[in-house]
Amino acid sequence: MENVVEINKDVNIVAYYFRQGAKRLRCFPKKMEWGGKSVVFTEQGLRHPTRKGARMIHVFDMTDGSADYRLEFDAEQLSWKLVYIADQAYGPMEPEYAASHLAAAH
Amino acid sequence: MQHPTLQLPINRAEPLVMHIDLNSCFATVEQQARPLLRGKPLAITNRLTRNACVVAASIEAKVLGVKVGMTFADAKLLAPKLIMLETDPPKYHHVYQILVNIMRSYSPNVIMKSIDEGIINFSGTTAIINQRPLENIGYEIKKRLKDEVGCWMRCNIGIAPNRFLAKTAASLHKPDGLDTIDHTNLRKTLSQLQLTDLSGIAERNQARLNACGIYTPLQFLDAPADVLRRHVFKSVCGEDWYKRLRGYEVGDFESSVKTVGRQFVLDDMRPSEETLRSRLAYLCETTAMKLRYKGLCARGIYIYLLYAGGDSWYERRMFKSTFFSNSEVHRRATLLFNRRPRGDWVRMMAVSCYALEPSNMNQVSMLDEVNREVWLTRAVDEINNQFGEFTLTYASSLNAKSVVKQKIPFGSTRYFELLLNRA
Numbered sequence: 001m002e003n004v005v006e007i008n009k010d011v012n013i014v015a016y017y018f019r020q021g022a023k024r025l026r027c028f029p030k031k032m033e034w035g036g037k038s039v040v041f042t043e044q045g046l047r048h049p050t051r052k053g054a055r056m057i058h059v060f061d062m063t064d065g066s067a068d069y070r071l072e073f074d075a076e077q078l079s080w081k082l083v084y085i086a087d088q089a090y091g092p093m094e095p096e097y098a099a100s101h102l103a104a105a106h
Numbered sequence: 107m108q109h110p111t112l113q114l115p116i117n118r119a120e121p122l123v124m125h126i127d128l129n130s131c132f133a134t135v136e137q138q139a140r141p142l143l144r145g146k147p148l149a150i151t152n153r154l155t156r157n158a159c160v161v162a163a164s165i166e167a168k169v170l171g172v173k174v175g176m177t178f179a180d181a182k183l184l185a186p187k188l189i190m191l192e193t194d195p196p197k198y199h200h201v202y203q204i205l206v207n208i209m210r211s212y213s214p215n216v217i218m219k220s221i222d223e224g225i226i227n228f229s230g231t232t233a234i235i236n237q238r239p240l241e242n243i244g245y246e247i248k249k250r251l252k253d254e255v256g257c258w259m260r261c262n263i264g265i266a267p268n269r270f271l272a273k274t275a276a277s278l279h280k281p282d283g284l285d286t287i288d289h290t291n292l293r294k295t296l297s298q299l300q301l302t303d304l305s306g307i308a309e310r311n312q313a314r315l316n317a318c319g320i321y322t323p324l325q326f327l328d329a330p331a332d333v334l335r336r337h338v339f340k341s342v343c344g345e346d347w348y349k350r351l352r353g354y355e356v357g358d359f360e361s362s363v364k365t366v367g368r369q370f371v372l373d374d375m376r377p378s379e380e381t382l383r384s385r386l387a388y389l390c391e392t393t394a395m396k397l398r399y400k401g402l403c404a405r406g407i408y409i410y411l412l413y414a415g416g417d418s419w420y421e422r423r424m425f426k427s428t429f430f431s432n433s434e435v436h437r438r439a440t441l442l443f444n445r446r447p448r449g450d451w452v453r454m455m456a457v458s459c460y461a462l463e464p465s466n467m468n469q470v471s472m473l474d475e476v477n478r479e480v481w482l483t484r485a486v487d488e489i490n491n492q493f494g495e496f497t498l499t500y501a502s503s504l505n506a507k508s509v510v511k512q513k514i515p516f517g518s519t520r521y522f523e524l525l526l527n528r529a
Contacts, residue, residue, distance in 0.1 A: 046139035046256060048200035053494035059196070061139035068140040086140065 003087040013080040112331035117267045117353030121288045122228040125264040125272035129281040131222030132162035138258040147185045204254050240265045244284045267353040273305050296323040327351045366396045367458030388506035389457045390436040403430035404459035409442040412454040431483040
């Protein structure tokens with residue numbers, strides 16, 4: 001079982017915005033300040049929209065390489081919330097799960 | 107009159123049906139969302155309890171023997187390092203929407219069979235698409251899925267003259283395969299498969315076929331339609347299989363909604379009367395929501411109870427008037443529920459509405475109480491749409507709301523939008 005720590009608190013985020021061709025502006029939350037600490041995100045897993053009543057919420061699943069973070073951006077209030085931190089006690093990837101091994105298994 | 111024996115050659119038509127299947131969809135989407143889970147055995151369940159069953163397993167978990175339908179406890183025995191996560195419907199819906207958009211950009215004839223698989227029929231598409239080999243389009247779809255969702259997303263693609271063979275082709279090389287089955291390689295492909303590899307053939311159908319001396323898909327293909335119809339399946343299904351295996355389309359029709367309902371396995375092993383009524387109120391409320399979401403009203407209601415001892419009880423009733431509001435579904439369901447046999451603990455309960463008709467909510471009634479009910483229902487729905495589902499709800503169903511969770515629908519995507527509002 002994973003260690004999920006629910007936070008549900010507003011946080012400060014520094015975000016980058018990118019334009020890719022004709023697509024809409026893409027947001028990448030780069031840095032988060034929360035509880036006197038700052039976290040620099042290295043990768044965005046998935047961004048997906050969801051609704052809370054009529055409010056549009058954009059959910060960002062981010063990682064800094066050692067833990068997964070779920071952030072929510074409220075498009076109406078323009079506020080960022082840290083929903084949870086999945087503190088990974090998973091350990092390093094094991095050789096039996098490596099791509100070469102899986103390909104051989106199939 | 108004796109039924110004429112059906113004799114058809116293998117369909118030599120160009121393969122224009124493409125089946126797209128996301129690999130271990132929910133697990134892959136979770137791994138996409140959370141990079142630290144990639145390469146780890148992961149299983150997705152609807153509820154994080156020991157006896158909840160696995161609804162999706164990652165490729166890494168499947169290698170270790172974890173299968174869909176297994177309980178969490180059994181899966182954990184096979185793979186002690188298995189990570190179990192609860193379903194997150196908005197995430198899957200986002201990926202589903204992207205997949206649908208990609209598919210619709212190639213042909214308007216797109217059918218989603220479930221959340222993670224769909225079919226594109228390329229017959230009649232514009233020349234600019236038709237002049238390209240479908241394999242190229244398949245690889246382009248794979249690339250677009252990676253670009254638009256993320257690098258971890260993979261899908262199997264199968265191309266064939268009909269939907270059944272396209273699905274079979276998509277399951278040949280998992281994960282991330284792309285295969286074509288047409289008249290040139292049909293026999294060769296089937297010779298490499300077992301009967302249970304065919305979609306729709308599980309243990310029972312296999313036993314039926316074996317009883318008639320059919321042990322391989324090739325023997326199944328060579329069996330006459332008459333034998334399949336009269337001796338193996340003893341119904342028109344035999345002829346359907348005869349056509350399906352030869353690459354002809356079968357069952358290409360849209361079915362309409364006949365019933366709308368919900369069911370729930372009780373969380374309490376010895377539920378009190380109060381608990382049962384609270385769960386019933388919640389099931390009625392969500393059933394009525396589904397009815398209105400589909401723009402329907404019902405005339406019949408059905409209650410089913412399964413008891414701890416294994417006995418079951420059901421009762422149904424048709425009413426003269428139609429109904430669609432939460433209170434009316436609840437009132438009529440309670441009438442039946444009160445007649446249930448007592449003496450054993452209820453394990454599962456289900457509420458269904460049938461005899462469905464298009465909703466008459468927009469029709470102003472001559473009866474004032476009917477109008478008031480419509481206005482009240484509309485006002486409650488508006489408030490709930492604005493501020494989130496169950497902002498206004500029955501006091502009796504309040505404690506059920508935190509317990510009865512809407513599960514991710516496996517087959518149909520009919521209620522996906524409604525489910526997301528509630529998620």
